[in-house]
Amino acid sequence: MRNTVLVARFPKxxxxxxxxxxxxxxxxxxxxxxxWVDVVLLVGMMGxxxxxxxxxxxxxxxxxxxxxxxxxxxxxxxxxVCSVGSIQNVVLAMxxxxxxxxxxxxxxxxxxxxxxxLLFGRVFxxxxxxxxxxxxxxxxxxxxxxxxxxxALSFIPWVYLSFAILYAATRSQFIICRxxxxxxxxxxxxxxxxxxxxxxxxxxxxxxxxxxxxxxxPYGALLGIVSRVAVKRVKITHRQCINCRLCxxxxxxxxxxxxxxxxxAESRTIGTRRVALYLLLLPLLTVGAALLLQSQSDxxxxxxxxxxLYTQLRSDxxxxxxxxxxxxxxxxxxxxxxxxxxxxxxKESYRRLSAWAGAxxxxxxxxxxxxxxxxxxxxxxxxxxxxxxxCGKCFSYCPQxxxxxxxxxxxxxxxxxxxxxxxxxxxxx
Amino acid sequence: xxxxxxPQNTSRRKFLQVGGSVAVGAVIAGVAGNKLWKMxxxxxxxxxxxxxxxxxxxxxxxxxxxxTGWRQTGGFMTADVMTAFDVDEARQLIIAASEGAVSLxxxxxxxxxxxxxxxxxxxxRDVAVDxxxxxxxxxxxxxxxxxxxxxxxxxxxxxxxxxxxxxxxTRNAVFVTDASAKNIxxxxxxxxxxRFIDSPKGFVVPSYSFAIAHFGDDVYCSNPGRHLVEHYSxxxxxxxxxxxxxxxxxxxxGCCNPVHIAFTPTGDLLTSEKGRPRISCYAPDGTFRSTxxxxxxxxxxxxxxxxxxxxxRLAVAKGRSVAFFQYEGNxxxxxxxxxxxTVPCPIKLG
Amino acid sequence: MEKENRLHxxxxxxxxxxxxxxLITGGGLASLGGVLGSKASAVEGETMxxxxxxxxxxxxxxxxxCVMRVSAVxxxxxxxxxxxxxxxxxxxxxxxxxxxxxxxxxxxPTGAITRRFIEExxxxxxxxxDLCNGCGKCVKxxxxxxxxxxFLQIQQxxxxxxNECSIAKVCVSGAIQRVPVGTAYxxxxxx
Numbered sequence: 023m024r025n026t027v028l029v030a031r032f033p034k035x036x037x038x039x040x041x042x043x044x045x046x047x048x049x050x051x052x053x054x055x056x057x058w059v060d061v062v063l064l065v066g067m068m069g070x071x072x073x074x075x076x077x078x079x080x081x082x083x084x085x086x087x088x089x090x091x092x093x094x095x096x097x098x099x100x101x102x103v104c105s106v107g108s109i110q111n112v113v114l115a116m117x118x119x120x121x122x123x124x125x126x127x128x129x130x131x132x133x134x135x136x137x138x139x140l141l142f143g144r145v146f147x148x149x150x151x152x153x154x155x156x157x158x159x160x161x162x163x164x165x166x167x168x169x170x171x172x173x174a175l176s177f178i179p180w181v182y183l184s185f186a187i188l189y190a191a192t193r194s195q196f197i198i199c200r201x202x203x204x205x206x207x208x209x210x211x212x213x214x215x216x217x218x219x220x221x222x223x224x225x226x227x228x229x230x231x232x233x234x235x236x237x238x239x240p241y242g243a244l245l246g247i248v249s250r251v252a253v254k255r256v257k258i259t260h261r262q263c264i265n266c267r268l269c270x271x272x273x274x275x276x277x278x279x280x281x282x283x284x285x286x287a288e289s290r291t292i293g294t295r296r297v298a299l300y301l302l303l304l305p306l307l308t309v310g311a312a313l314l315l316q317s318q319s320d321x322x323x324x325x326x327x328x329x330x331l332y333t334q335l336r337s338d339x340x341x342x343x344x345x346x347x348x349x350x351x352x353x354x355x356x357x358x359x360x361x362x363x364x365x366x367x368x369k370e371s372y373r374r375l376s377a378w379a380g381a382x383x384x385x386x387x388x389x390x391x392x393x394x395x396x397x398x399x400x401x402x403x404x405x406x407x408x409x410x411x412x413c414g415k416c417f418s419y420c421p422q423x424x425x426x427x428x429x430x431x432x433x434x435x436x437x438x439x440x441x442x443x444x445x446x447x448x449x450x451x
Numbered sequence: 452x453x454x455x456x457x458p459q460n461t462s463r464r465k466f467l468q469v470g471g472s473v474a475v476g477a478v479i480a481g482v483a484g485n486k487l488w489k490m491x492x493x494x495x496x497x498x499x500x501x502x503x504x505x506x507x508x509x510x511x512x513x514x515x516x517x518x519t520g521w522r523q524t525g526g527f528m529t530a531d532v533m534t535a536f537d538v539d540e541a542r543q544l545i546i547a548a549s550e551g552a553v554s555l556x557x558x559x560x561x562x563x564x565x566x567x568x569x570x571x572x573x574x575x576r577d578v579a580v581d582x583x584x585x586x587x588x589x590x591x592x593x594x595x596x597x598x599x600x601x602x603x604x605x606x607x608x609x610x611x612x613x614x615x616x617x618x619x620x621t622r623n624a625v626f627v628t629d630a631s632a633k634n635i636x637x638x639x640x641x642x643x644x645x646r647f648i649d650s651p652k653g654f655v656v657p658s659y660s661f662a663i664a665h666f667g668d669d670v671y672c673s674n675p676g677r678h679l680v681e682h683y684s685x686x687x688x689x690x691x692x693x694x695x696x697x698x699x700x701x702x703x704x705g706c707c708n709p710v711h712i713a714f715t716p717t718g719d720l721l722t723s724e725k726g727r728p729r730i731s732c733y734a735p736d737g738t739f740r741s742t743x744x745x746x747x748x749x750x751x752x753x754x755x756x757x758x759x760x761x762x763x764r765l766a767v768a769k770g771r772s773v774a775f776f777q778y779e780g781n782x783x784x785x786x787x788x789x790x791x792x793t794v795p796c797p798i799k800l801g
Numbered sequence: 802m803e804k805e806n807r808l809h810x811x812x813x814x815x816x817x818x819x820x821x822x823x824l825i826t827g828g829g830l831a832s833l834g835g836v837l838g839s840k841a842s843a844v845e846g847e848t849m850x851x852x853x854x855x856x857x858x859x860x861x862x863x864x865x866x867c868v869m870r871v872s873a874v875x876x877x878x879x880x881x882x883x884x885x886x887x888x889x890x891x892x893x894x895x896x897x898x899x900x901x902x903x904x905x906x907x908x909x910p911t912g913a914i915t916r917r918f919i920e921e922x923x924x925x926x927x928x929x930x931d932l933c934n935g936c937g938k939c940v941k942x943x944x945x946x947x948x949x950x951x952f953l954q955i956q957q958x959x960x961x962x963x964n965e966c967s968i969a970k971v972c973v974s975g976a977i978q979r980v981p982v983g984t985a986y987x988x989x990x991x992x
Contacts, residue, residue, distance in 0.1 A: 033631055035885045039920040043880050050985040051958050054847050100961050107964045115840045126843040133834050140827055167472040175476055178483050185490060195498060199965035201486060212868045219482060230475055237479050251822035324495035333495060346860050350973035353752040353858055355770035357528055657886060726945045
């Protein structure tokens with residue numbers, strides 16, 4: 023019988039030579055202290071970036087912040103817990119997983135970049151996020167990817183987000199942590215496949231700006247939505263703009279959109295019909311994707327350890343070498359009934375949640391289609407706030423910035439400023 | 452795209468741009484799509500596949516080398532983790548002792564009765580059924596109950612430092628093994644102490660496994676530190692011993708084996724070992740007959756499985772699980788597993 | 802921008818919609834923060850990963866699955882539980898022929914367990930953490946044949962505190978769970 027729990031096999035020795043048991047001290051590192059340092063630095067750096075972008079328009083400040091971030095958040099803190107992964111923790115807490123108490127630090131790490139994005143745009147992405155900072159520091163050239171490809175690829179972060187939420191809410195996996203390409207670089211060790219992918223992305227980001235941020239980051243998807251309605255946005259004042267297109271070519275994430283003049287306008291009826299069609303398609307896509315994913319919910323539920331274990335135990339063709347988990351199941355004396363009950367409840371939660379995940383993906387796809395078909399009325403160069411990562415490259419290229427600098431007086435500076443409030447635009451005649 | 456003066460440059464640049472975009476897009480979409488496809492179609496393989504975790508150094512012996520002729524034919528789970536068990540052939544009952552209680556089960560797993568034990572007596576170390584009474588062994592006392600749960604008798608051990616391990620009840624004596632005093636205490640049924648029994652070679656009891664079982668009036672106990680099984684008469688006189696150290700079949704391995712001893716109706720001895728759990732069968736004079744069950748057949752792990760014989764079946768118990776094994780030799784038995792044994796053993800014929 | 806009536810110019814309408822969006826998003830973030838804040842905890846929430854020695858089956862994955870080159874999992878020795886035996890199940894290899902301290906007779910592959918004679922017949926066993934690689938072979942031996950005074954624990958000073966412990970992901974018995982920082986170790990300190 024298993025008696026290690028109940029009694030010790032050997033009686034306690036009775037020492038006659040005056041032997042004293044050694045004192046053993048197991049120290050716990052000051053993890054709480056460093057977590058709060060993280061939060062303070064996060065706020066400080068985001069505030070600094072916001073000031074650097076909106077007031078100073080300095081690219082150098084962003085580079086400085088990037089270096090600090092890579093060194094501190096990246097290599098010193100090994101990039102964990104990061105805001106991107108905090109999505110999973112938040113979802114797990116909301117799903118009420120196993121009495122999981124969300125650490126306050128993780129909550130702040132999740133919310134603060136979003137709050138700052140609401141106020142100042144994607145300042146988190148600029149140089150504070152160690153992943154973004156790493157890509158920023160190696161970005162030398164700007165080879166532009168055609169809009170069709172970027173539009174299509176920008177759907178991936180939403181798919182990633184949907185699955186991350188699904189797996190975190192069902193307490194199955196933390197896929198953002200599992201498939202993180204950069205954490206292996208920061209830890210200097212880890213899964214070989216992800217390390218290779220991470221290096222590949224770094225190499226890619228030498229030529230193509232921010233591939234992870236644009237095409238893979240699930241948190242970036244959330245930040246993009248929030249920064250679309252940001253209070254303070256990076257804008258191009260068309261009064262000073264001379265259409266030199268330097269910023270357009272400099273922007274690593276293609277956030278600066280060209281004016282639409284010079285293109286043959288589509289017939290209004292066709293355009294309106296297309297918009298109407300996609301608007302009609304939106305609910306259909308949402309429901310369709312929800313049903314599609316729900317139909318796969320049993321297969322998806324295999325991501326949960328208990329479900330996989332149950333399948334192994336019930337399989338007709340057990341492999342010659344049993345997985346260690348199956349052996350452990352027997353050794354621990356776990357009952358089949360308990361496992362079955364767990365499997366049933368997990369599959370039930372998958373049925374519910376996969377529908378929501380599918381609905382999210384379908385909804386986003388539908389919205390993207392609608393947005394693509396809306397009439398574009400840009401007459402000047404504009405910054406797309408959801409794409410702008412506030413890297414400041416455009417500032418360093420703009421020739422008009424020097425003109426603004428040479429002006430005297432604060433008031434005049436404001437009016438010639440690159441970044442302005444909308445009231446000044448009305449003065450243009 | 453602005454128009455250049457030289458059309459070829461434009462088209463080449465445009466070609467490179469489009470080509471480069473597609474290439475980058477293909478790489479990213481490819482990797483993401485690959486993972487996504489695996490997640491949707493075969494997440495079990497993706498997340499838990501054998502190749503995902505590197506090979507461990509501790510992999511226990513996996514594939515069973517033993518072609519056993521014994522099949523599990525039944526079993527059940529008890530309500531609580533068992534610390535001791537015994538079988539009553541006459542009533543066809545399994546008596547399972549757990550923390551603070553003794554339960555009676557039928558072989559199909561129905562609990563017919565249970566009664567609680569006083570908490571101050573501690574855990575149950577062993578339990579034995581004899582002549583309509585249940586003997587419950589605690590570390591410093593012995594309680595005797597009838598099948599309605601009424602305490603018939605209770606006596607304490609001779610010293611408070613006693614640490615009882617196993618009990619065997621014969622017609623006119625109760626043998627109790629003591630791990631701390633490293634001897635066997637011989638009592639009468641009324642609780643009166645007769646004498647201590649010491650082994651001529653000295654009992655070495657490194658851990659709390661000091662099994663004892665009776666066949667007729669004689670008792671066999673383990674001398675676990677010496678890897679021996681010793682035979683004593685009904686009055687506690689040493690008769691003989693057998694056993695040797697070793698990993699091979701027919702030997703006892705590790706520091707202290709065998710952990711449990713049981714008897715077949717014909718007087719053959721069944722031993723249960725820990726470390727590499729297995730049930731082995733010996734003749735009364737110590738000749739090794741065969742290994743009956745190994746760890747893989749019983750369910751793995753490295754703690755010993757308690758073993759008793761009920762009718763023509765073996766009852767194997769550990770934790771909350773009681774499993775019954777029957778010999779189905781036809782065509783499957785390999786030499787050395789009861790198949791080659793010539794003893795007309797009822798559990799083999801059953 | 803060319804329309805005279807400012808209130809109905811497309812720019813103003815867009816700005817209005819945007820402000821609405823800002824307020825809605827702000828409200829959404831605030832309520833999300835509120836809901837999560839009620840579930841969050843500064844004190845209880847901070848967690849670390851730790852192995853439950855009662856569930857650990859010494860499968861060996863602690864050695865191989867940790868993201869660090871040398872695993873953060875170390876073997877701890879609860880001296881108060883130890884039997885101080887000469888024939889130690891965690892020290893000597895199973896089936897050892899000669900009881901001497903030659904390397905081939907010892908269980909530990911890195912020689913991290915050393916022993917010191919105290920008095921007849923007791924020996925004190927100590928683990929050199931710098932040599933221990935968390936393989937758990939000694940733990941398996943000790944828990945099979947001994948008191949179970951050797952047990953695996955995550956050394957929190959070496960652990961990187963990953964959001965998802967890569968050993969926990971593959972632990973066969975689910976023994977690695979989050980524990981509050983206040984009780985960062987699950988020690989065996991008594992029999």
